[in-house]
Amino acid sequence: MTALPQYDRLEAPGIWRETPQAQRQEVIVSFGDATLVIADDRSARALAHWSLPAMVRRNPGKRPALYAPSEEEGEELELADETMIEAIEKVHTVLEARRPHPGRLRSVFSIGAGVALAGLAVLWLPGALIEQAARVAPQAKRVEIGRQVLAELSTLTGAPCRASSGDAALKALAARLSGPEQILVLPQALKGARRLPGKIAVIGRGLIEKVDTPEAAAGQIIAAELDGVEHDPLLTLLRWAGARAAFKLLTTGDLPASALKGYGEVLLATPPARPADEPLLAAFAAAGVSSTPYAFSVDPSGESVLGLIEADPFRDAPAPRPVLDDANWVALQDICGG
Secondary structure (H helix, E strand, O other): OOOOHHHOOOEEEEEEEOOOOOOOEEEEEEEOOOEEEEEEOOOOOEEEEEEOOOOEEOOOOOOOEEEEOOOOOOOEEEEOOHHHHHHHHHHHHHHHHHOOOHHHHHHHHHHHHHHHHHHHHHHHHHHHHHHHHHHHOOHHHHHHHHHHHHHHHHHHHOOOOOOHHHHHHHHHHHHHHOOOOEEEEEOOOOOOEEEEOOOEEEEEOHHHHOOOOOHHHHHHHHHHHHHHHHOOHHHHHHHHHOHHHHHHHHHHOOOOOOOOOOHHHHHHHOOOOOOOHHHHHHHHHHHOOOOHHHHHHHOOOOOOOHHHHHOOOOOOOOOOOOOOOHHHHHHHHOOOOO
């Protein structure tokens, strides 16, 4: 019996074809037990049995109605009889409603889980958004942002010192250390070194004018570079700027104009954390730079940096090559005009 007994004996003419390429033929359509029976109108031989719940309407609301046994291309049935069309729609709806729907229970749990996840997202999503923005930023964009940070920083320190021979010395220093792609000297306010996004390093004027050799400046840059490996400068910046700035960077490729305002003060007030002695000494050894001048630039007394002095990889022998030759070092010391 069908889902609705009043349609047990309902029949109507129709036009059926087995495949899109097959010839259309006249048929008689009637209800079976949750099926639609399609029979030859002359011999009454059954040609097809369609599952009523699985049937689909090809042209909802239009006449004649076109039906198929499933979403896939293949058989097609054309019906013009209004009573039959109404019956199919009603029986199809009733049978579909009677089918078990385990997904509905899952949906209830899914909604509950969704609410919980939404609550977690308030706490989790901003951090994930910021990390993703930093992770996918290409090097060219990092360089652009690094220059924006430099411009913000320069409002407090003054513009980077420039001189043709001094600029050449900075390029030689960057090539010698194999870490930063650009090194700049800021004329005031900055102590030590900072690593900016885009492999840009900035050092304070005091590192080149108040010392006799370039090893202290090189050591500060090495330490800042190592800290930059552990703490991505762009990620640090975005965490300070917030999720809205990170979202704009992800969606437009640019930071909001106000995102960096005040960040220069943060950089000046927050020197990079000094890496642990073991990885720091390994970095000095790999760069071929003595760690002792750096240690004394951090603590002139030497007490808190004794490990860097005693375990200096070049304590008992000179480094394989100088950080800078004499001409470049003199030029670098004069870059800010003496």
